[in-house]
Amino acid sequence: MFVLPVTCLLLCLEIGASLGAVVQVPLTASEATEVDVKPKKLKGRFLHITDIHPDPHYRPNTAQKKACHRKRNKKSKNNAGYWGTPYSDCDAPTRLTNFTLDYIGKNWGNEIDFVVWTGDNARHDNDRQIPRTPAEIYDLNRAVAAKMERVFSSRGIPLVPTIGNNDVWPHNIMAPGPNSITYEYSKIWAKHIPFPYLQVFQRGGYFAKEIVPDELAVISLNTMYFYDSNKAVNGCPYRDRNDPGNLQLDWLEVQLKEFMHRGLQTYIIGHVPPSPGNYFPECYVRYVELALRFQNVILGHLFGHMNVDHFFFLEEIDLQILPEEENKVRITGNDAALYDTLITEFAELPKPKPSEMDNYAVVNVAPAVVPNPYLPSFRIFSYNITDPSYSITKGKKREHGHRRGKRGDKSVHCKEPKYKNTWRCHLQEPWNSDTKSPSRLNQYWTPLGYAQYNIPNLGEANKTHPPRFELEYVTFDPSLLHPSPEDDLDSFVYPLPPRNLPEELQDPQVNKSSTYAPYKMKDLTIPSWVKLGRKLADENNGKLRKKFRRFMYAGRKGF
DSSP states (O other): OOOHHHHHHHHOOOGGGGGGGOOOOOOOOOOOOOOOOOOOOOHHHEEEOOOOEEETTTTTTGGGGGSSOOOOOOGGGOOSSSOOTSSSOOOHHHHHHHHHHHHHHHTTTTTTEEEOOOOOOOOOOOTSSOOOOOHHHHHHHHHHHHHHHHHHHTTTOOOEOOOOOOSSSSSTTOSSSHHHHHHHHHHHHTTTTTTGGGGHHHSSSSSEEEEEETTTTEEOGGGTBBBTTTTTTTOOOOOOOHHHHHHHHHHHHHHHHHHHHHHHEEEEEEEEEOOOBBOHHHHHHHHHHHHHHHTTTEEEEEESSSSOOOEEEEEGGGSSOOGGOOOOOOOOOHHHHHHHHHHHHHHTOOOOGGGGGGEEEEEOOOOOOOOSSOOOOOEEEEEEOOTTTOOOOOOOOOOOOOOOOOOOEEEEEEESHHHHHHHHOOOOOOOOOOSSSSTTTTTTEEEEEEEEOOTTTTTTTSSOOOOOOOOEEEEHHHHHSSSOOTTTTTTTOOOGGGGSOOOHHHHHHTTOOOOOSSSSBOSSSSSHHHHHHHHHHOOOOHHHHHHHHHHOOOOOOOT
């Protein structure tokens, strides 16, 4: 079968079906012109967008079982939709990519400070008759990057991209760099990788970017070198210090030390989230140790890949040697079992004292733009820009807090061959936890909450009735969305612009039982996440649990 090159798809408005190609609007850029990039007054918000998966071969009214590429089913309910097919295994038509980015640009382009963009800008390799090629993968990434630049960079909004497991060929497989993948993306993302990090990126596919010079940064990791599906790497073994995962974590450690010394706060972003079910065991242990050791520097861990909206904890217990029968529950795949796994994990959370919050870090996994297998979504985070008073202080050697379960004695087990050459027996650095850091106490740079939007009418949308993004939920207590009588109206910063909220939440007197705001979190500090986890673990909070589950799977039946 002849497959038209993607580059042609990006230039042509319509392709003849006789060529065996797709009749579909290609990825397009808006008519916005380039503007001078000047420092702007902070809005206190940023966008997290992930897993776009545009598919240039997508055709409406084709069979879902054929990846929405060909053959029409007799039963119309199983056919591909015009704007995309919700709750299916099909990727996104490029018109959905255009619609999503244009919508965000129109409604949020003047309301955000930066964009974190966590990978997978090419289609899945789910059709043997139209196999993916490196050329198509790179062309799709160029097209998405060009669209993102026209929507955001033209407004002076920094973009921070990451490499996804479907942005490489074969998917999931990436050999140690420098290689053709790191070289190609260093060209595709040339505008977004600071020059001092260019050689680092060409070696390993990771970099850091200062969003607010000397104050706020984002570290973009290449999780392919931690992902246990990547059989081209060794998985961070202690005795192989040149393994690309170890080299990346060595770099991350140096980067975090430098940021701490300079007084910067940072977000860590990547594609595949750090969990025992996703990472090689030794890579996971090293990541957890760095996340906890530099808790005073790291504002949050933001990832994609799973397509399921959820959060989970990295814990001090992950660094201990446990008897095999008492190992922690693993964070599993993106199906119904994940909900049960998370609730089990949350049920084991103790009620820690403030100092024992040292033992936790929170990973936020955002849902995808691609309606595979849920609904197109994006997330707007808000953060504190009103109190520039915090300065980082180095932590002292800490005493570990509450420990649950029976743990082995490292002084004994680390002499055994099984453990002697593992990272658990060699991570002895003091931690830099600080009860007054922005990740622990609401102040300057602290993440305050997020609003999540999706398209509930995607299945009904057609040429004459376009899709419609709607607010799915907010993490905030509704009372925090508007100034209180005690607030200074001249200095109050709205976490979310009222015009971007549904009418119910635009009213300052809104009932606190709003269906859009079930979590009522005062901020996104670690203590607030632990509190929410403990609430979800409580069997008496059945309504809250149902909401959490519905949000995880975007209301898909059977989940």
